[in-house]
Amino acid sequence: MPLSNQGLGVSFEPHDFWQSFAAPASFEADPAEGHLGFYPARLADGRQLPLPLRVLPGDGKAAVASLILNQASFAVEDGLAASLAGMLREKAPEVLIGVPTLGLPLASNVARRLGHTRMVPLGTSRKFWYRDDLSEPMKSITSPTAAKTLYVDPRMLPLLRGKRVAVIDDVISSGQSMGAVLRLLTKAEIEPIAIGCAMLQGAAWQESLAAWRDQIVAPLASPQFFLNELGRWSPVT
Known part of the structure; x- marks a missing residue:
């Protein structure tokens, strides 16, 4: 199932994550609204790496951005x-x-x-x-x-x-x-x-x-x- 972020006009299949860096400011969500399927982590030079959000075990109200390095390009x-x-x-x-x-x-x-x-x-x-x-x-x-x-x-x-x-x-x-x-x-x-x-x-x-x-x-x-x-x-x- 594709994961998307509101207002960004982009979505990712699960296997698309961790495959390439995006240019600086490629993904900018409204902080007041939050994120949907992914979070764009940033390197010091501004490049972004979209990371899928994983819901943690429990009440379903907490999540982390996931990086699985052996699945990365x-x-x-x-x-x-x-x-x-x-x-x-x-x-x-x-x-x-x-x-x-x-x-x-x-x-x-x-x-x-x-x-x-x-x-x-x-x-x-x-x-x-x-x-x-x-x-x-x-x-x-x-x-x-x-x-x-x-x-x-x-x-x-x-x-x-x-x-x-x-x-x-x-x-x-x-x-x-x-x-x-x-x-x-x-x-x-x-x-x-x-x-x-x-x-x-x-x-x-x-x-x-x-x-x-x-x-x-x-x-x-x-x-x-x-x-x-x-x-x-x-x-x-």
């Missing part, structure tokens, strides 16, 4: 990776850690742009040589009932300890997943100097990751939304 992934690499370059990370699942391709892309020869992935599939003391349970806003266990490969620790490490994920929303990552890295005696993601979603992460706010960078940000009296979605301010 290579052009969009490259654009987000280039922007994120630019933000991280001044922090001079020596190695990047990729968070599964959707943070892994982004971390690889960003690492190449920073001139790195590799990145270090965390995992959720336990290999027989992994250690329980280097694991941490993890949940996310998109999979609230599907708890996973996050691992760092003990063989990778020499690449990480004592280095300037940046952690890369696709989206930070509630902060639950990134909180699990940071607890795992603490167990492994690793303290990141930066956290990067493609998009900051809503504001809940600001409380759960308050101690890290100054180290978090992202090329996109989107608010959470509430259902207004017109039956459209208005940003939570």
